[in-house]
Amino acid sequence: MIGYVTLGTNDLPRAxxxxxxxxAEVGGKRFMEYETFIAWSAGPNSPGIGLSKPFDGNAATVxxxxxxxxxxxxxxxxDQVYKxxxxxxxxxEGPAGPRGEGFYAGYFRDPDGNKLNAFCMG
Numbered sequence: 001m002i003g004y005v006t007l008g009t010n011d012l013p014r015a016x017x018x019x020x021x022x023x024a025e026v027g028g029k030r031f032m033e034y035e036t037f038i039a040w041s042a043g044p045n046s047p048g049i050g051l052s053k054p055f056d057g058n059a060a061t062v063x064x065x066x067x068x069x070x071x072x073x074x075x076x077x078x079d080q081v082y083k084x085x086x087x088x089x090x091x092x093e094g095p096a097g098p099r100g101e102g103f104y105a106g107y108f109r110d111p112d113g114n115k116l117n118a119f120c121m122g
Contacts, residue, residue, distance in 0.1 A: 004039065004048035005068050007114045008060025012036065015051050018088050018111055023049065025081045026070055026118075062113040070118045075104045081118035082106030093117075 009015040016038050020030070027042040028049070041048035049068060054060050072078055075096075082096040085108040093115060096106030105119035 002047050004041075004050055006037075006050040006052050007068065007110070007112070008054050009051045009112045010053070010060050011112070012038065012051060012053060014111055018090075019049065019051060021088055022081070022085055022090075022110075023070075025084050026072055026077075060112060062109075062115070067107075067115040067117060069105075070116060072118055072120050074120055078104050078106050078118045078120055082108065085110075085116070085118075090116075 019028075019038070019040060023029075023040045028040040029042075030038060031041050031048070032039040032050075036053040037050060039048050039050040070081060072081060079096045085106075086092065089111055090108040091113075093107035093109055094105075094117075096118070097104065099105050102122055103119065105117045107115065107117045109115050
């Protein structure tokens with residue numbers, strides 16, 4: 001249902017380096033790149049994540065209550081993505097682990113403060 005999500009950044013080269021390495025963990029690759037925008041996806045029928053300097057020229061800020069969830073296929077993959085995020089300088093927002101019945105997730109913030117998680121069901 002979701003085609004893509006765009007997150008703001010004030011430092012596109014730094015953010016791109018973070019997302020190149022992080023999204024490689026889930027099969028994501030750059031598929032679109034301009035001076036102020038880069039997008040990643042795992043394939044033509046997969047949703048994407050974009051990074052952009054704000055169109056209005058103002059500073060990018062974090063959305064309160066906004067989060068991007070990266071769906072993976074196993075708790076081990078959640079652990080792997082969460083660990084990679086921490087290695088890349090992400091801020092911990094809740095370590096990888098079970099969150100109730102049948103839900104496993106790890107939460108973190110990218111270098112711009114955008115909140116993400118990696119999760120699996122089952």
